[in-house]
Amino acid sequence: MAHDEDVAGSERTLYPYVTGTSVIGIKYKDGILMAADTGGSYGSTLRYKSVERMKVIGKHSLLGASGEISDFQEILRYLDELILYDNMWDDGNSLGPKEIHNYLNRVMYNRRNKFNPLWNSLVLGGVKNGNKYLGVVTMLGAHYEDNHVATGFGNHLAVPILRSEWKEGMSFEEAVKLLEKCLLVLLYRDRSSINKFQIAKITEEGATIYPAYSLKTFWGFSAFQNPGQFAEGTW
Amino acid sequence: MFRNQYDTDVTTWSPAGRLFQVEYAMEAVKQGSAAVGLRSRTHVVLATVNKAASDLSSHQRKVFKIDDHVGVAIAGLTADGRVLSRYLRNECINHSFVYEAPLPVGRLVVRLADKAQVCTQRSWKRPYGVGLLVAGLDELGAHLYYNCPSGNYFEYQAFAIGSRSQAAKTYLERRADKGRPLRHQGDAAGEKLTSSICTVAIVGIGEPFHIISEQAVQEMVDALETREEATAEQSGGDMQDESGNPDAAAPMEEI
Numbered sequence A: 001m002a003h004d005e006d007v008a009g010s011e012r013t014l015y016p017y018v019t020g021t022s023v024i025g026i027k028y029k030d031g032i033l034m035a036a037d038t039g040g041s042y043g044s045t046l047r048y049k050s051v052e053r054m055k056v057i058g059k060h061s062l063l064g065a066s067g068e069i070s071d072f073q074e075i076l077r078y079l080d081e082l083i084l085y086d087n088m089w090d091d092g093n094s095l096g097p098k099e100i101h102n103y104l105n106r107v108m109y110n111r112r113n114k115f116n117p118l119w120n121s122l123v124l125g126g127v128k129n130g131n132k133y134l135g136v137v138t139m140l141g142a143h144y145e146d147n148h149v150a151t152g153f154g155n156h157l158a159v160p161i162l163r164s165e166w167k168e169g170m171s172f173e174e175a176v177k178l179l180e181k182c183l184l185v186l187l188y189r190d191r192s193s194i195n196k197f198q199i200a201k202i203t204e205e206g207a208t209i210y211p212a213y214s215l216k217t218f219w220g221f222s223a224f225q226n227p228g229q230f231a232e233g234t235w
Numbered sequence B: 001m002f003r004n005q006y007d008t009d010v011t012t013w014s015p016a017g018r019l020f021q022v023e024y025a026m027e028a029v030k031q032g033s034a035a036v037g038l039r040s041r042t043h044v045v046l047a048t049v050n051k052a053a054s055d056l057s058s059h060q061r062k063v064f065k066i067d068d069h070v071g072v073a074i075a076g077l078t079a080d081g082r083v084l085s086r087y088l089r090n091e092c093i094n095h096s097f098v099y100e101a102p103l104p105v106g107r108l109v110v111r112l113a114d115k116a117q118v119c120t121q122r123s124w125k126r127p128y129g130v131g132l133l134v135a136g137l138d139e140l141g142a143h144l145y146y147n148c149p150s151g152n153y154f155e156y157q158a159f160a161i162g163s164r165s166q167a168a169k170t171y172l173e174r175r176a177d178k179g180r181p182l183r184h185q186g187d188a189a190g191e192k193l194t195s196s197i198c199t200v201a202i203v204g205i206g207e208p209f210h211i212i213s214e215q216a217v218q219e220m221v222d223a224l225e226t227r228e229e230a231t232a233e234q235s236g237g238d239m240q241d242e243s244g245n246p247d248a249a250a251p252m253e254e255i
Helices: A004-008 A069-089 A097-113 A153-165 A172-189 B020-031 B078-099 B105-118 B165-174 B181-188 B214-235
Strands: A018-020 A023-028 A031-037 A040-042 A045-048 A054-057 A061-068 A120-128 A131-137 A143-145 A148-150 A197-203 A207-209 B035-039 B043-049 B063-067 B070-076 B130-138 B141-147 B153-155 B158-161 B198-204 B207-211
Touching (some): A018 A069, A023 A061, A023 A120, A023 A131, A023 A153, A023 A172, A031 A061, A031 A120, A031 A131, A031 A172, A054 A069, A054 A197, A054 A207, A069 A097, A069 A120, A069 B105, A097 A131, A097 A143, A131 A148, A148 A153, A153 A172, A172 A197, B020 B070, B020 B130, B035 B070, B035 B130, B035 B165, B043 B070, B043 B130, B063 B198, B063 B207, B070 B078, B070 B198, B078 B130, B105 B130, B105 B153, B130 B158, B130 B198, B141 B158, B158 B165, B198 B214
Antiparallel strands (some): A018 A040, A018 A061, A023 A031, A023 A148, A031 A197, A040 A045, A054 A061, A061 A120, A120 A131, A197 A207, B035 B043, B063 B070, B070 B130, B130 B141, B141 B153
16 A cells, blocks of 8 residues: 555654644642643744643543644544543543553654654643642653643743742642743743733643633833933834 | 254354354353452452362462453363463553553453454354453452353452352352451362462452462461361351351451
8 A cells, every 4th residue: 555655755744833832730739730821833923822732631631732733733633532432431440641641652752763753742730539640741752740840941941930939739829820920931031922821720620721811011121221222223 | 051953153043042152162161170259349359279180280370460450260271261361461561551550450351351252253263261250450449350251241249160169159149248358268169178279369459469379378278267167166067168157256367
C-alpha cells in the first residue's frame, strides 16, 4: 500500500505555525488549578485571541497545552477515542490522570523517535479517589510530576515564583492569586502572551473552566515617561 | 454425557441447542484436581490441591502470579492453563507499560473470556480445557472470578472447581457471611491436608500476590487440626475436615 509519506518523499513536522504560549499548573487544597492565556500566535503576529488551551478529559483530568494548536487538537482527538473506549467498558473503572499522563508520554515519545513530533508541551492535572496529580509531557517525550509546573516561558518566569511562594493546602483564593501573579509577570515579559486568561479547576467533584478575563496592568513607571529624553529624534 | 452425532465439531449445534465440545471441555475442568478461591473486602485467597504424576515426579504447578495485583489458580489441562497465564501476563504488562497502572481485574477477565469464546466458534480450533479462578485487587476492591472454557465468566465471593469441588462449594455456601478467609480455605479443600500437597496464595491491600511458603501453610494446617480436635471434644461428634462447627472456638489469625 503506497503511504503518503512514501509518495511525497517525507511528511513530518518541521516547525510549528500557530502556537500557544505558557501554561501554569499548581496543586491546591481541593485539587488542581491551571491557567493559560487564550492567544494563538502566527509567528510574531497575535492572530487568534480566543483559543481555549485547556480542556477537560474524562471525569478526572484537565489537559493544558502550549505549542502548535493543531497538534493539541489532534491530541484531543486521540484522548477522545481513549475516553470513549474507557466509558464503553461501563464497569466502574475509569482512566485517572496518572494513566492519561503516561499514555500521553508514550504518544509523544514515540512520535519524537520517528522525527515527527507533536509540537506541544502538555500539562496534565487531575484528582482521583482523593489523590491529586500534576504532570508535564514535552514534545521530546520528557515527563515529570510536581506540585507546580509550567511550560515554555512559564518555566523561566513562573516556576521561580512558584518555588518561592507555593505551599501545601492553599485555598482556592490563595491559589488563584498566586497564579495571577505569575500570569502578570508573563504578560509583561512574554511577547507572545495576551491579556486574556482562563483559569481551570479540577477537584474530586468535577472540572470547571472559567470564562476568560483580563488582569490590570500598570505602565506608569517614571522610567517610561518621556522615552525620547536622551535620544532626540527617536520614535 | 454420552457420545452422539452432534459432538464431533465445536461448530455443530445439537438440536437441543447445545455445543457438546464446549461441555466436554468443561468436563476436563471437573476432572482436574481441586482449586478453591475465597475473598473478603480486602483480600483474596486461592488454594489448590497438587497432584503428582507419580511418586517420583514433582507436583504440577496450578497457581500462577499474573501481576502484583492478580493471580490465578487453574483446574483441568494445565498446559492450556500455562498458555492462558502467559496471555494474561502479557495483557497486564502491556497495560502497565502504556498506563503505568495495574490493569483492572474486571477488564482482564473479559479479555480472557473473549479469547476463550473465539475457540467455541472456529471449526479449526478447540476450546481451552482449563478453568481459571482469577484472584485480584483493583480500585474497586477485591475480586474473585471464574473463567470457563465456554467463554463465560462470573464473579464470586467464594468458589471451587475441579474434582470434589461440590463439597467445597456447599461448605462455602453455608458460611457465606463469615469473615475469616484462611480458616475456611483449609477446611474447604476437603481433603486431608499436608503442606506438601496443597498450594495457598493470597493477594490483598498492601500485599502483592504471592504464594505462601510451605512452612507457613503447614503451620496453618496444624492450627486448623488443633482447633478441629478441640471442637470435636466439645461437641462429642465425629468431625471431618469439611464440616467444621460454625460456632467453634477462637478465631485463627489471618496471615
